[in-house]
Structures are given as structure tokens and as C-alpha cells.
Amino acid sequence: MENTEPLPAHRIDPHAVGQDDIDAYRLLAGDIASGTAVVATRQYGRDIAATVTGFLDVSYDPPTMLVSLYADGRIGEAVAEAGSWALSLLSGGHEGTANWLASPGNPVHGLLSQVPFRRAPASGAAIVEGAIAWFDLRTTAVHPVATHLVVAGEVVAMGGTDDAHAANDPLLHFSREYRHLR
Structure with missing residues (x-):
């Protein structure tokens, strides 16, 4: 049965987005539960990495993923x-790593000095040790969207943990906090 009462709405003029609009959007979009991962690459011989919650698998044939990066x-x-680049899907035990790599102003030198990691076989990017799953990707497309880049990548190598406890405890992000299934 259709309810004909209009929904209360915060209307946004796409040509004049204000701080109130941004704040309302962040609050509502924060209620989207998502996994937490680390995206890493190598640039000029240095490791660059950051925590992300905007990623998804796009296709199984060929295996393709995308990530949204500032x-x-x-x-x-x-x-x-x-x-x-590489994507490491984090478990609940990685909350400290997620916080560290989400912090603004991280150092360029020694960024991963306190994060245990291994090298991805194709890209050489950092894979967080103990990640539930990891994917080594070759970029196939980069699209600017608003303040972000949406980067698609074809999976060239992948793997996962043998630790059943970690595999059953993904680090989730919901309502601006990290959460656990357990």
C-alpha cells in the first residue's frame, strides 16, 4: 500500500552545494556499512598507502575491482x-593499521615502518600481513568524479588468509566508526 505523504527531504542544489548539504550527506552516507581495506602502491621507490572504505568488485570475468580515492x-x-596497486581487506585485528593509514599528514618516509606487510607479486605494492584477502591490480581506467578518482583495476594476482578467526572478523566501517561482526 502506497503512502502518499511526501518524504521529508534535504534538497540540494547541485550548482550551489553548501556546508550544510555536505554535513547532511556525510551523516546519512555514514550509515552505509562497508568493508575496510588498505590501498597501496609504489611511487618513486616509496610505499604509498591509505585506508579506504569505498571499493567494490566489479566483474568476475575478467576479475576487476574499483576503488574511490581522494x-x-x-x-x-x-x-x-x-x-x-594492491588492495588488502582488513580484519578486526587491523583497526590500529586502519587508523594509522587514515590519519591525515602521515609521513612520506617510513609510512609502513610500523605495519607488517609483504610485497604483492606483480605490482610490488604492500599487502598488509594477515589481510583477509588481497588483490594485486593493474589499472585499466581512471575517472575523475567530484573530489575523487574512481580507479578500476584488473586483478593479476590474489590470495587470502588461512586464519579462520580473522577471515570471520572483517573490519567494518559504519556510522563513522569501525565495527566488528563478533
Whole structure:
């Protein structure tokens, strides 16, 4: 049965977005539960990495994923330029790593000095040790969208953990906090 009462709405003029619009959007979009991952690449011989919650699998044939990265941030520029990157899906035990790599103003030198990692077989990017799953990707498309870059990549290598406890405890992001299934 249709309810004909109009929905209360915060209307946005796309040509004049204000701070109130941004704040309302962030609050409502924060209620989208998502996995938490680390995107990493190598640029000029240095590791660049950041925590992300905007990623998804696009296709199984061929295996393809995409990630949304802040265009003016180091990670956005580095991934767009490098042509390859890695995505590590984090478990609940990685909350400290997620916080560290989400912090603005992280150092360029020694960014991963306190994060245990291994190298991805094709890209050489960092894969967080103990990640539930990891994907090594070759960039196939980069699209600027608003303040971000949407980067698509074809999976060239992948793997996962043998730790059943970690595999059953993904690090989730919901309502501006990290959450656990357990």
C-alpha cells in the first residue's frame, strides 16, 4: 500500500552545494556499512598507502575491482600515476593499521615502518600481513568524479588468509566508526 505523504527531504542544489548539504550527506552516507581495506602502491621507490572504505568488485570475468580515492591526496595521485596497486581487506585485528593509514599528514618516509606487510607479486605494492584477502591490480581506467578518482583495476594476482578467526572478523566501517561482526 502506497503512502502518499511526501518524504521529508534535504534538497540540494547541485550548482550551489553548501556546508550544510555536505554535513547532511556525510551523516546519512555514514550509515552505509562497508568493508575496510588498505590501498597501496609504489611511487618513486616509496610505499604509498591509505585506508579506504569505498571499493567494490566489479566483474568476475575478467576479475576487476574499483576503488574511490581522494584526487588531491598522495594515494590518489600515486595510484593514478603508478598503473598498478594492491588492495588488502582488513580484519578486526587491523583497526590500529586502519587508523594509522587514515590519519591525515602521515609521513612520506617510513609510512609502513610500523605495519607488517609483504610485497604483492606483480605490482610490488604492500599487502598488509594477515589481510583477509588481497588483490594485486593493474589499472585499466581512471575517472575523475567530484573530489575523487574512481580507479578500476584488473586483478593479476590474489590470495587470502588461512586464519579462520580473522577471515570471520572483517573490519567494518559504519556510522563513522569501525565495527566488528563478533
